[in-house]
Amino acid sequence: MKRYLSLAGLLCAAVLSACEKNAVQDIAGTVPGARIKFFNFGVNAPGVNFYANDIKMTAISSGSGAESTLGTSYGGVGSGGFYSGIEPGQYTFTGKIAAATDKDLAISSLAASVVDGKFYSFFQSGFYNTTAKTIDAFIVEDDIPAIDFSVAYVRFVNVISNSTPQTLFVKTSTADEIAIGGPVAYKTAGAFTAVPNGVYALTTRNTGSAATAITRADVSFSAGRVYTIASRGDMTVVSTTLANRPILDNTTNR
Secondary structure: HHHHHHHHHHHHHHHHOOOOOOOOOOOOOOOOOEEEEEEOOOOOOOOOEEEOOOOOOOEEEOOOOOOOOOOOOOOOOOOHHOEEEOOOEEEEEEEEEEOOOOOOOOEEEEEEEEEEOOEEEEEEEEEEEEEOOEEEEEEEEEEOOOOOOOEEEEEEOOOOOOHHHHHEEEEEOOOOEEEEEEEEOOOEEOEEEEOOOOEEEEEEEEEEOOOOOOOEEEEEEEEEEEEEEEEEEOOOOOOOOOOEEEEEEEEEOO
């Protein structure tokens, strides 16, 4: 009888140990088959956390360990610019206010499907409507090329709602200018284009114009890597310091 009681005690201890805060947990499982990253490029948009249906995909911790009320701010990329794993399927993607005021109010919403083995980028875009508390959004597939250590790959995404179709050009100090695909309209992405390893000056031009629309200097493209150059801001702003001026953002896809 004592032997059975001792065995029962050991089993209870094992169960309690498994429930302890520091107990080793089994996190083995299949990795989600699709990947997605989130950009808050909507002009004047508040900081948001991004969701896929009811699943929170991005958030920021504060110094206290609690979730920050800042979220992903304008010009930011969720999860430090890394892709998040997501199961293939149909989703409603939303950007929800992170601040205490209007907490979790969805300001952007987009229904889209993600496919196994593919990569995507979700952009909160356009201009924030402070009355309706809404903003535009779109998603593009990131058709990432196979690894090639002889060149880098670059594409252009147009996230400026009051722009005309633009073409991205890149140029080193010693080589000819390279057009990164053709004209790219708002809410669309150009194809990835191979460029030699180097440091480049970036410019965009409106279709049919030789004038420079947006510029960025000293951008490094490393062989074997893949990059997205995305425009954001307001094309009517001529200031070189305002946050909502036209800007070319550089994000690494791989």
